[in-house]
Amino acid sequence: MDVTQEAMKYLRMGLSVIPLYEGSKMAAVDWKQFQQRKPCMAEVVNWYAANPNWGVGIVCGSVSGGLVVRDFDDTKLYDTWLRAYTGPRLPTVQTSRGYHVYFRTKQPVRLQKCDGGEIRGEGSYVVAPPSVHQDGGYYQWHIPLVDLPVLSVDQCRSIITLSSFIHPITPNTHITPIIQLDPPPGSPILRAILDCVPTGPGQRNQCLWRLAGKLKAIEQTAELGSDQLKHLLEIWYEKAEPFIRTKGFQKSFEDFAEQWEYRRVPEGVSLLQRCMERAMLSPPPKRSDGTGKEVQLLAGICRELQKANPEQPFFLSQEALEKITGISQSGVSRKLKILCSLRILSKVSEHDHARRRCASYRYVAPLDE
Known part of the structure; x- marks a missing residue:
């Protein structure tokens, strides 16, 4: 199967396509622009x-x-869903582990985790046939791509039967839920709420801080605004009220909203680990083009560290970077020097052995490139 012909076919069906490295899910070009426009045939x-x-x-x-x-x-899970599904026939790709089910909606939907997989919408892409799996097999159509039905909200609900939310994106990119249900029993969201209920007086602020951290660690809620979490706070408050007594819901919600803004790192996750996750989901900085994947990854991590606190330099431990990236400390050292030579980073202070303080850096390339 000729990949050029397949890509052109997708393009003619109104789909934006991007090239991927052979046997990889990684985009071979800066794909951010193709979230806004489709490539031309010549490209x-x-x-x-x-x-x-x-x-x-x-x-x-x-x-x-x-x-x-x-x-x-x-x-x-796919087989169970398919037996219960009664909507229009949907194009489906067989992947190495499961299936991708394609459809269209009038209401934009954002990328999010759900039980048994993901919902991929705005800001994401999927690997399509005839791409090669990392294990050598091929992505292939299980149900051919002949048409892409546009589904209603109710039909969307049936597609994601085990998911708690669909989050649409309005033209100004403010995200609000179009389907909002109570978290199902045993779901990560409900477990987070129950884990943070006070067991006695004087624990309200500490429990709200922990709840913010736990919700930051859940994909479905991590990127939402505090106003969009108000329903979850109502559930928490109902269970916490016997121990709070003197503080009403509105005061608790205002305090949670403030802590949600300041809590940048999920509970149980280091800032460095979180920044690496974000870097791997974003295009590498343009100034790092041609430097190799490891240098680009470090550049992306540094960009995310600077975004976490734009006004201050950040400390960087080569030992910690080795643990999360697998790049040796000597390799990290060499690659950081490359980033400094490319004027992506600027070294602010050297490693201080006596005070056990890591070297600090500033990310000096544009944060939005």
């Missing part, structure tokens, strides 16, 4: 003329006509 031809073994990705969201993909990581 697609040039990509694969120079690299015929590259794979193809399809960008989800409004650029592809409201494309949403339900990612089932578990084949048994």
Whole structure:
């Protein structure tokens, strides 16, 4: 199957496509622009003329006509859902572990985790046939891509039967839930709420701080604003009220909103680890083009560290970087020097052995590139 022809077919169906490295899910180009526009045919031809073994990705969201993909990581879960599903026939790709179910919506939907997989919408893409798996197999159509039905909100609900929320994105990118349900029993959200209920007086602020950290660690709630979490705070307050007594709901919600703003790192996750996760989901800084994947990863981590506190330099431990990236400390040292030479980083202070203080840096390239 010719990848160029398949990519052109997707393009003709109104889908934004991007090239992927052979046997990888990683985009081979800066794909951010293709969330806003589709590539032209000449771009697609040039990509694969120079690299015929590259794979193809399809960008989800409004650029592809409201494309949403339900990612089932578990084949048994997919089979269970399919037996109960009564809507229109939906194009489906067989992946290495499960299935991707394609459909369109009129209401934009954001990327989010859900039980048994993910909902891929705005700001995400999927690997499409005939791309090669990392294990050597091929992505292939299980149900052919002939048409892409546009589903209603109720039909969307049936597609994500085990998910708690669909979060649409309005034109100004403010995210609000269009489907909001109480967290189901045993869900991570409900467990977070129950884990943070006070057991006695004087624990309210501490419990609110912990609740903010736990919700920051859950994909479905991590990027929401505090106003969008008000329903969850109502559930928490109902259970916490016997121990709070003197503080009403509004005061507790205002205090939670303040802590939600200041709590940048999820509970149980280091800032460095969180920054690496964000770096891996974002295009690498443009100034790091051509430096290699490891240098680009470190550049992305440093960019996220600076974003966490734009006004101050950040400390960087080579030992900690080795643990989370697998790059040796000597390798980290060399690559940080490369980033400084490219004027991506500026070293502010040296490592202080006597005071056990790491070297500090500033990210001096544009944070939004």
